[in-house]
Amino acid sequence: MSPSRTTATALRVLEQLRRDPRTLALLLVVPLLLLWLLELVFDQQPATFDRIGPALLALFPFVVMFLVTSVTTLRERTSGTLERLLSMPLGRLDLLVGYLVAFGLVAVVQAALASALMLGLLGLDVAGPAWLLVLVAVVDAVLGCALGLFVSAFARTEFQAVQFMPAIVLPQFLLCGLLVPRDQMGAVLEAISWVLPLSYAVDAMQRITVEADVSARTVVDVVVVAGAIGLSVVLGAATLRRRTA
Amino acid sequence: MSAPTPAPAAVEIDRLHVVRGGRAVLADLSLRIPAGRVVGLLGPSGCGKSTLLRSIVGVQVVEGGTIRVLGHAAGSPALRTRVAYATQAASVYDDLGVRANLRYFAAVLGAPPGDVARVLAEVDLTDHSEQAVGRLSGGQRSRVSLAVALLGRPELLVLDEPTVGLDPVLRTDLWELFHRLARDGRTLLVSSHVMDEATRCDELVLMREGAVIAHETPDGLLARTGAADTEGAFLALVRDGEPVRA
Numbered sequence: 001m002s003p004s005r006t007t008a009t010a011l012r013v014l015e016q017l018r019r020d021p022r023t024l025a026l027l028l029v030v031p032l033l034l035l036w037l038l039e040l041v042f043d044q045q046p047a048t049f050d051r052i053g054p055a056l057l058a059l060f061p062f063v064v065m066f067l068v069t070s071v072t073t074l075r076e077r078t079s080g081t082l083e084r085l086l087s088m089p090l091g092r093l094d095l096l097v098g099y100l101v102a103f104g105l106v107a108v109v110q111a112a113l114a115s116a117l118m119l120g121l122l123g124l125d126v127a128g129p130a131w132l133l134v135l136v137a138v139v140d141a142v143l144g145c146a147l148g149l150f151v152s153a154f155a156r157t158e159f160q161a162v163q164f165m166p167a168i169v170l171p172q173f174l175l176c177g178l179l180v181p182r183d184q185m186g187a188v189l190e191a192i193s194w195v196l197p198l199s200y201a202v203d204a205m206q207r208i209t210v211e212a213d214v215s216a217r218t219v220v221d222v223v224v225v226a227g228a229i230g231l232s233v234v235l236g237a238a239t240l241r242r243r244t245a
Numbered sequence: 246m247s248a249p250t251p252a253p254a255a256v257e258i259d260r261l262h263v264v265r266g267g268r269a270v271l272a273d274l275s276l277r278i279p280a281g282r283v284v285g286l287l288g289p290s291g292c293g294k295s296t297l298l299r300s301i302v303g304v305q306v307v308e309g310g311t312i313r314v315l316g317h318a319a320g321s322p323a324l325r326t327r328v329a330y331a332t333q334a335a336s337v338y339d340d341l342g343v344r345a346n347l348r349y350f351a352a353v354l355g356a357p358p359g360d361v362a363r364v365l366a367e368v369d370l371t372d373h374s375e376q377a378v379g380r381l382s383g384g385q386r387s388r389v390s391l392a393v394a395l396l397g398r399p400e401l402l403v404l405d406e407p408t409v410g411l412d413p414v415l416r417t418d419l420w421e422l423f424h425r426l427a428r429d430g431r432t433l434l435v436s437s438h439v440m441d442e443a444t445r446c447d448e449l450v451l452m453r454e455g456a457v458i459a460h461e462t463p464d465g466l467l468a469r470t471g472a473a474d475t476e477g478a479f480l481a482l483v484r485d486g487e488p489v490r491a
Contacts, residue, residue, distance in 0.1 A: 008349055016338065019342075020340060079336060080335075245265060
């Protein structure tokens with residue numbers, strides 16, 4: 001890996017985003033609107049909002065970043081620039097980490113805005129520290145980027161890439177413990193939920209909701225999600241081929 | 246007394262075999278491209294030109310045969326700054342400006358500062374440098390893509406139809422640039438399906454249906470076939486049947 005090539009790639013992706021203000025606005029505003037809608041839906045049940053709000057704060061940016069990242073990196077493939085870059089001295093990790101850094105920065109802004117909205121205007125009440133809530137939201141949004149990078153390696157068209165959203169994201173949502181606590185699911189489903197990274201993010205959020213202190217379990221959850229980010233990027237790099245048929 | 250050494254080869258291909266979509270696109274193709282020349286790769290659309298170029302650059306999965314490029318196996322990491330490649334479709338970022346595209350590729354290649362301005366002038370796009378590539382005409386877009394291939398100091402430039410759709414004045418300028426690069430010792434392999442570009446090359450490689458049917462100088466080709474132009478020479482070779490091994 002080369003720091004200068006990774007940085008150049010991250011700056012280039014950010015420049016592309018800057019030139020596309022509509023996408024950038026959607027990225028930042030859509031999760032905020034969804035969270036506001038959530039608050040309106042639970043207007044008469046503030047306790048429920050406090051219980052599930054943090055988990056959805058982890059979910060919405062995750063979904064949005066997953067979609068945007070998978071489609072954007074696929075464009076690199078269909079435009080021929082990926083083939084060109086791979087014939088140049090650009091490491092596969094330079095490319096993926098460059099993307100992750102660029103979209104990760106967007107994810108930081110997005111998750112910070114969403115957390116500020118939840119804790120401020122929408123009056124979300126959590127027992128744990130606010131910084132931890134923001135941290136988990138950021139890590140989860142970056143996880144969305146990393147998974148999006150990984151699956152884009154398997155999509156040949158943007159049409160396929162969009163289909164990966166329900167295929168990869170919705171099962172994680174169903175099994176993450178938000179609808180039914182994970183220990184009340186069937187043994188098989190619970191076992192599956194243990195290998196899905198979103199479960200750990202939602203666990204962490206639910207613990208922040210009720211625990212005033214930072215527990216060791218929460219730290220472990222964040223580390224697991226961070227590990228999933230690293231694994232996705234490494235697997236994504238491993239599936240990039242310099243030679244194609 | 247030693248025999249005169251032959252010009253070193255930029256590319257040496259031995260019995261290259263490439264299958265795409267279950268069909269043999271290149272079958273047992275052998276070819277030697279000497280260094281320091283402008284070599285035209287001509288043939289009708291679909292004859293395997295682009296696949297041959299992709300194989301030389303090292304981005305094509307090949308079934309069999311060997312390709313040596315500048316003394317290394319095609320696609321070796323050592324070649325990634327020494328071989329430049331411009332695909333037929335402009336492979337640049339439509340949503341970035343011309344200069345931003347070049348700046349990024351220059352950073353990836355580790356090209357010296359000042360290179361971006363140089364290549365912008367070489368493809369005559371200095372006046373458009375801040376425009377988004379997606380807003381340019383087709384010819385201008387392919388010039389941006391060509392400009393990327395000119396960054397740094399590549400020893401072999403593999404250019405897939407770089408002059409398609411360009412105004413004749415600019416096309417003449419680009420061919421002059423190609424010859425200037427060749428005089429500097431660089432090798433250019435330029436494909437085209439327009440036969441009248443042949444006269445601008447030092448050497449011609451004629452392809453048809455995945456095979457090389459001729460490899461010689463433009464004058465030699467016309468003399469041997471007795472044809473008035475390259476198109477006539479191509480027809481004469483196809484009529485005579487037997488492919489001529491270069």
